[in-house]
Amino acid sequence: MSHNTKVVLKSGLEIPQLAIGTSAFGGLFAAVSDSEVAQVVESSIEHGINFFDTAPHYGKGSAEKRLGKVIKAYPRESLVISSKVGRLLVKSNGGDDPGWENSDPLVERTFDYSAYGIEKSLEDSLKRLELERLDMVFIHDPDDHADQAITVAYPVLEKMRNQGLITAIGVGITTTAIPTRFVHETDIDVVLMALRYTLLDQSAALDLLPAALEKGVSVIAGGVFNSGILINPGKDSTFNYMPASPEIVHRAQVIQKFLSEHKTSLAQVAMQFPLRHPAICAVLVGCRSRDEVLQNIADFDTVIAEDIWLEIEDFLFSLPKI
Template sequence: MKSVRLGGSKAEVTGLGFGGAGIGNLFTAVSEVDARGAVDAAWAAGVRYFDTAPHYGLGLSERRLGAALADRPRSEYVVSTKVGRILEPGAGGRDDEGFDVPADYRRRWDFSADGVRRSIEDSLVRLGMDRIDVVLLHDPDDHWAEAVGSAYPALHDLRSQGVVGAIGVGMNQWEMPARFVAETDIDVVMLAGRYTLLDRSAAPKLLPLCLSRGVSVIAAGVFNSGVLATDTPGATYDYAPVPEPVRARVVRMAEICRAHRVSLPQAAIAFAARHPAVASVVVGAQSADQFSRNASLYATAVPDKLWDDLP
């Protein structure tokens, strides 16, 4: 599998990446065996880029990913994690942010320079690693001033010191990432759900801006949280129930894909991967079978005529 360098950094990612939200028990609990199997399947498919975050399962994703990679040569893979949420002791009960985990910890927003350093140190402990290759500002939607004024300079310094290899921002919108691309010296944008078959809102401005500034894009959320993950519409669109107009559009897309002998999730992956700004497409999985299927879809060519026919 080919690798691409992120922006002007030395960090390289494979064209297909492993997204760690699923093994953090996103929506539903995943066994230790299945979580390990998903990572092992990604490795067997040639994936050498793995993404995670403290937010995913209140640290569960980082712990599981680190354990699964512990016996692999550290020089052979790249890991990204995120900053912006500090994990502190929680009040118990269950997590209320979409992950099926006990609320042993709680998330606290923190985009200060000290918060960035603490978050990285905590992630290193959970991952069981001595370095993190790529660090992303995670969802600073309501924290622009602190993120650009404190967190970004801290990451810039850590990159200059060689502590991290590449820096960037990861969000579910395109407007604020465009500001980061225009006003800072980041290497990468992780764009979740805004360049997909259903939502192409990042295409007119953000993606051309990234190309002109030499900033790489990692396409995440290419299934829009599930609706495009199967040949019939999945249950969720952007982490909420699927609206009927979206469902009808997906049904039509699936019909067109079948006419070209292409599956809907295959088209969803290929659509994002074909843009010249996109360095890697990150897909999640909660089992070995799920990831092996996605890797097979990624590796299977899609006829160019499909793109002309899809709405």
């Protein structure tokens, strides 16, 4: 497995198997400096990773702005840039933004999956990124707006794709039922699925992944560490962006011990495991420093023998469902 192996979506867009998410650029959980943002982007590109995913939600636009400043130094055609629609950023009187340390204090988020909202969101993202077009656009977190997202938001993006304004359309979400609907009811190219095909949670295998495989829709796996616990599980770990319960911590530690006995690490297996499913084409990970980029590349590229994989999968699939 190699981090810069390229895969082609049904739209014809080519992406590397390892991609970079930019929630850290918005200060998710901890502040990140402009210098660190630049180092993440520069070191990723230096090592052949040219796909960066962002969103207005990340730091209320700050992630897009910071990414845009750095990628100006590179030829546009050499990069794959995706962002998301479904939230508008509107002026506010300021205030705290729990969980985000680099957030813009002068705006607030509001969900909007209307035709106007989709067009406005994309327009604003392009301004923040200082770009003229996006390669991929995801409808973001339509958990409580599925019908509108499918019948209103998607057709707007489909028209843009037909006009050549964007190359690929997707949905980005942390659940599986709604993206499964998108796969069956629309002509999306890709699903960005977070948290649901990991060492701790394989629930996407029940509905989304078989549907995507049948329809030829590519799936990108995000949140492969379940927000951190699958790097180094302990009492202060987070699981799916919440404090991890003792039961989840114990389960992660049991998996960690098993992998250690098989001469592999939790991080190595967590990054590579999603790609064992034929519906999943790439893995997206967040990085907040050059060192994290290099470590993620090393973990992703570590060769794990097929017989070891079979033992790992037998063990994982024998565990009780969470």
